[in-house]
Amino acid sequence: MAVDDLRRREERIRLALLCLAFSSVLVLALIILFVFREGVPQILKTGIPAFLAGSRWAPTKGAFGIFPMIVGTVQVTLGALLIGVPLSLLSAICLSEFASRRVRTVMKPLIELLSAIPSVVFGFIGVTVIVPLVRETLGGSGFSVLSAALMLSVMILPTVTSIAYDALRAVPASYREGALALGATPWQTVTRVVVPAARSGLVTAVILGMGRAMGETMAVIMVAGNAVVVPTSPLHPCRTLTSNIALEMAYAAGAHQKALFATGVVLFVMIFCLNSLATFIVRRR
Amino acid sequence: MAHGLDLPRGRGSGTNAPVKTFAAEARNRPERSAGLFARLGLVLLAGICLAGLAGCRSGGRALIVAGSTSVQPVMEKIAGAFRKTRPDLRVDIEGGGSSAGLMAIRTKTAALAMSSRELKQNDPQEAGLWRQILALDAIAIIVHPDNPVASLSLSQIRGLFAGSVKSWKEVGGADRPVHILVREEGSGTRSAFEELVMKDGKAETPIDDYALVQDSSGGVREVVRGDRDAVGFVSMGALNPHVKAIAVDGTPPTFETVRGKRYRLVRPFFLAALQPPAGDAADLVRFSLGSEAARILQTEGLVGVFE
Numbered sequence: 001m002a003v004d005d006l007r008r009r010e011e012r013i014r015l016a017l018l019c020l021a022f023s024s025v026l027v028l029a030l031i032i033l034f035v036f037r038e039g040v041p042q043i044l045k046t047g048i049p050a051f052l053a054g055s056r057w058a059p060t061k062g063a064f065g066i067f068p069m070i071v072g073t074v075q076v077t078l079g080a081l082l083i084g085v086p087l088s089l090l091s092a093i094c095l096s097e098f099a100s101r102r103v104r105t106v107m108k109p110l111i112e113l114l115s116a117i118p119s120v121v122f123g124f125i126g127v128t129v130i131v132p133l134v135r136e137t138l139g140g141s142g143f144s145v146l147s148a149a150l151m152l153s154v155m156i157l158p159t160v161t162s163i164a165y166d167a168l169r170a171v172p173a174s175y176r177e178g179a180l181a182l183g184a185t186p187w188q189t190v191t192r193v194v195v196p197a198a199r200s201g202l203v204t205a206v207i208l209g210m211g212r213a214m215g216e217t218m219a220v221i222m223v224a225g226n227a228v229v230v231p232t233s234p235l236h237p238c239r240t241l242t243s244n245i246a247l248e249m250a251y252a253a254g255a256h257q258k259a260l261f262a263t264g265v266v267l268f269v270m271i272f273c274l275n276s277l278a279t280f281i282v283r284r285r
Numbered sequence: 286m287a288h289g290l291d292l293p294r295g296r297g298s299g300t301n302a303p304v305k306t307f308a309a310e311a312r313n314r315p316e317r318s319a320g321l322f323a324r325l326g327l328v329l330l331a332g333i334c335l336a337g338l339a340g341c342r343s344g345g346r347a348l349i350v351a352g353s354t355s356v357q358p359v360m361e362k363i364a365g366a367f368r369k370t371r372p373d374l375r376v377d378i379e380g381g382g383s384s385a386g387l388m389a390i391r392t393k394t395a396a397l398a399m400s401s402r403e404l405k406q407n408d409p410q411e412a413g414l415w416r417q418i419l420a421l422d423a424i425a426i427i428v429h430p431d432n433p434v435a436s437l438s439l440s441q442i443r444g445l446f447a448g449s450v451k452s453w454k455e456v457g458g459a460d461r462p463v464h465i466l467v468r469e470e471g472s473g474t475r476s477a478f479e480e481l482v483m484k485d486g487k488a489e490t491p492i493d494d495y496a497l498v499q500d501s502s503g504g505v506r507e508v509v510r511g512d513r514d515a516v517g518f519v520s521m522g523a524l525n526p527h528v529k530a531i532a533v534d535g536t537p538p539t540f541e542t543v544r545g546k547r548y549r550l551v552r553p554f555f556l557a558a559l560q561p562p563a564g565d566a567a568d569l570v571r572f573s574l575g576s577e578a579a580r581i582l583q584t585e586g587l588v589g590v591f592e
Contacts, residue, residue: 060476221500226499227494248471
């Protein structure tokens with residue numbers, strides 16, 4: 001009797017928790033539904049090729065081409081990865097394989113602290129330091145793909161470093177011992193044994209960093225210049241998909257507003273593909 | 286990013302509590318959870334009630350004015366002064382943009398709309414509304430204080446923003462590249478600028494694609510302040526000593542030149558309503574055109590229309 005009672009209660013709690021767990025999935029589903037319902041008709045009205053490959057964006061005059069922003073997003077993201085990933089991976093390797101315990105216990109929390117800095121602060125530093133620096137040394141207005149990439153490379157540093165570090169620490173000590181016992185130098189052990197063994201985790205780290213760079217909005221608006229052009233030089237200004245939405249949502253109405261939702265749909269699809277890729281790589285291991 | 290946060294684990298639940306048997310613990314747990322859920326529910330319910338209360342907190346009379354975010358700050362100050370004369374009445378000033386404001390009077394969610402642009406007479410949503418000019422706002426062309434250029438013709442300004450003038454040398458400045466700054470698509474200041482500067486008769490020259498975009502007057506001003514090659518446009522009310530306003534065809538934007546209609550880049554701010562306002566709304570409109578409001582307008586860099 002008492003046991004039955006207990007079991008029923010357990011069952012009820014299990015159900016309640018399941019509902020709570022599904023509530024977040026429900027929110028996701030609602031957001032997707034809403035964004036797609038608002039955005040997809042506008043994409044179809046403009047025509048998929050004209051929307052994705054059109055290079056003129058003047059929503060108040062009926063031109064809805066987001067190609068420059070897709071290119072801008074890709075360029076800024078790749079630029080950030082180009083600078084940020086080598087730095088992050090090397091510091092992760094250093095922390096995990098070569099640093100003493102004392103260095104590690106100080107450095108790891110410090111790197112993670114970097115991710116606690118609000119993005120608007122990074123943007124402010126970008127505007128007051130990076131932009132004038134680029135303007136004085138390399139020319140142009142300073143508001144550029146390069147400035148945005150430099151700033152984002154610092155912003156993805158903690159994400160990539162700490163996930164890569166965890167992946168490297170997860171490699172069993174026996175691998176290292178085996179390699180060293182066979183006469184490999186510490187550097188050979190790292191490059192030939194530990195890094196390949198942690199490969200899927202390292203790739204995940206990079207992809208999550210990529211997602212962070214792609215989704216960053218506030219800081220990028222502040223330094224990228226936001227001109228709707230296909231940048232042909234790192235010193236040209238650019239606009240990313242996220243900035244486009246944030247910049248123009250305040251006054252957008254009618255078709256303009258729908259076009260911003262459509263921008264969100266494209267961004268969603270891009271990030272969804274990235275996440276699927278990350279999951280796929282991790283599973284394949 | 287939550288990774289790396291080391292939460293203290295497995296402490297918490299009552300270090301001083303007497304030791305219980307497992308059965309006693311298990312029997313207690315469901316009630317505790319149920320209690321927790323009940324409390325959560327209560328909190329949620331209270332939240333919903335509060336939100337509901339906030340939604341209809343007035344009960345009494347409220348006058349809602351909605352529209353342009355360029356007009357909103359000054360309208361709030363005018364409404365603040367108006368409230369002192371009419372403490373019984375609540376006046377809410379809401380932003381959202383000119384179009385949203387005009388839509389709001391159509392749907393009767395607002396009594397008055399603020400618009401920073403002329404109503405579109407060919408748009409059935411906007412044609413036939415009652416409207417009244419509230420004030421005149423000048424659009425100032427701004428450069429860095431160190432820029433030697435002090436006066437430009439309208440067509441020179443058009444050339445700068447169209448990207449056809451590449452160097453300041455072409456308009457009498459140093460041999461340095463021009464960095465153009467504009468507002469985003471949809472901004473009322475941008476559409477007024479396009480109307481007043483970029484349009485020559487019927488033909489409109491598009492703004493250069495490489496123009497940098499900022500989403501506020503303050504943003505444009507701060508970038509111009511930091512870059513000696515930059516040129517941008519802002520509302521006259523957003524001017525400050527850190528940037529230099531260019532004279533257009535020899536006339537600088539000042540209170541007097543705008544009032545005397547000598548400065549050319551001027552746009553009207555409107556109040557609009559479905560019908561000629563009556564009652565409380567009419568009182569607010571009358572107050573907004575009065576002498577006290579004119580003083581407020583002037584401190585905000587605007588020029589009232591009735592003296």
